[in-house]
Amino acid sequence: MSLSREHCLALDAHDELAALRSEFELPRGVIYLDGNSLGARPCAALERARELIGEEWGNGLIRSWNKAGWFTLPTRLGDKLAPLVGAGAGQVVVTDSTSVNLFKVLAAALHSQAERDDKRKVIVSERSNFPTDLYIAQGLAAWLDRGYRLRLVDSPAELAAAVDDSTAVLMLTHVNYRTGHMHDMEAMSALAHERGALAVWDLAHSAGAVPLALEASGADYAVGCTYKYLNGGPGAPAFLWVAPRHLAGFRQPLSGWWAHASPFVMQPEFSPAPDIRRALCGTQPIASLAMVECGLDIFLRTDMQRIRAKSLALTDLFIRLVEQRCAHHPLELVTPRDHGQRGSQVSFAHPHGYAVMQALIGRGVIGDYREPGIMRFGFTPLYTRFVDVWDAVDILADILDNRAYDTEAPRDAVT
């Protein structure tokens, strides 16, 4: 395969997902490689926002809870999202944030384990997990005050030895936010089960990026973001999945009125809904929640296998071009080359990673930066073209060759 800009244009010409790019509003002159952090805006979202704010809120007022279907949005959107993560109808809700949902499922998992075997006190995870996941686990363990503690491993290879008969829960993020490393969900869930533990998965960097088979994989609980690869909008509510076998016993501590069997009977005693609504808490940010549907609707026009094939082609091309054109610079690939262990992002470490990323953003190539020294490039097959990959590497090579970055510039709060 000869690599040239023309070759990339030819790949775009034969790309069966190419037409979906027009479903997104992307600013001119920008190559957006940060859809893993905040997905681009579906064109339909602006019209939907006008309708919701102008018509449903403005004219419908309180009637819209019924008439516009606001009240049932968490379950209706959950059913629409379910096929993307390999779940069935009635198993997913879209609600709250990933952090809050993790708190709920982790508490539910610890509770069901304690009922069975009260000596299991350890939550196993990775030190490299996204910090909020570790903070939530630490906070919950401290709050419960019953001897729960976290055991953190330094690499995926250490997990097998770390999960034992003291383990209550194996809590993993499927695709690592920093390195892009992907776990084998089926193997890791099986490992947890062999040792009597439960498997809780965070799919923040997986949903909409890689094919998932939650039900078939044997996972117990899962949470994930909608504002990353699912393009739901900034801060859009997250999702929560409970394996059907756990639903009847699912107890979570944020037992607000939306989780009640009959919210409008207004009883003083809590009685959980018989279905997945028991994972809800209270009133949702409807304007934001409704936007999630615009992102999900685009996925209905394709499938995760096609998205995965293009994702791997894009990330392979990026790795190959960077290694070819920037070989003499101190860049280190931290993302696995093995397709079976790679999500939909590529990360390169560079001694001046932050400054180089700022220079890239200044020239319209938007990725982001994560400590320590890591430049992150997310590839979203729905709207990223092969020629974007070529052009992004062209600009990266130019910045590195000319040292056109400022190592003294002050840092923004959000990197």
Ligand SMILES: *Cc1c(COP(=O)(O)O)cnc(C)c1O
């Ligand atoms: C992005 C991300 C989150 C974000 O959680 P919020 O509650 O939405 O802030 C959580 N976990 C992981 C692994 C993430 O990548």
